[in-house]
Amino acid sequence: MAAKVGYLVVSVLLVGYLALAGHRALLLIREGTWITVTLGVAVLALPLIGGWFLWRSFRFVLFANRLSRELDAEGGLPVDDLPRTPSGRIDREAADAAFALRKAEVEERPEDWRCWFRLAVAYHDARDTPRARRTMEHAIALHAGRPAARRERA
Structure with missing residues (x-):
């Protein structure tokens, strides 16, 4: 249970960080100069990559837990x-x-x-x-x- 709570806490913190980074990226893009737009697009890549990683990890955990429950129900765990x-x-x-x-x-x-x-x-x-x-x-x-x-x- 402690691992699930830890995963949840880290995930929430990561989502908060990704939201903050995305917000900052949009602010940079809104400035409109070529340097801030370039930097904003680069910063925007971080939340996209982090979000993809978090989604992939979350799906993996869901599917692995589903298999674990099914195998446990069969007595094969x-x-x-x-x-x-x-x-x-x-x-x-x-x-x-x-x-x-x-x-x-x-x-x-x-x-x-x-x-x-x-x-x-x-x-x-x-x-x-x-x-x-x-x-x-x-x-x-x-x-x-x-x-x-x-x-x-x-």
Whole structure:
């Protein structure tokens, strides 16, 4: 729950910043000189890029949570039973062993989004966030019945 609150707070702050930057950009453009218009257009790019990034991240979280709820209802959600270090992080060797099992599961059933979802969790547990995200995006695409834009290799 703390992660959701943190995400919400950061998102609200980002939207506020993007609105402020967009407002300043419009003020610069309204000045009408070639320098202020050029600078205003450049500043306007920041809220557009930030808004796109926030929207893409928000959609990813929504779709991943939807898959998580569906998998939980089916009883297929991976159990968080890996041993942890005294600091609370998942033990690396245990995460690697769980990853090997999930990778084998994906190799057996490469078209099953459930296997890809569990592999994404294993990547996350192994502290490989970029691959975890790409693998989750692949699971989302399989669930939606469309081919993934770029297929993640197991």
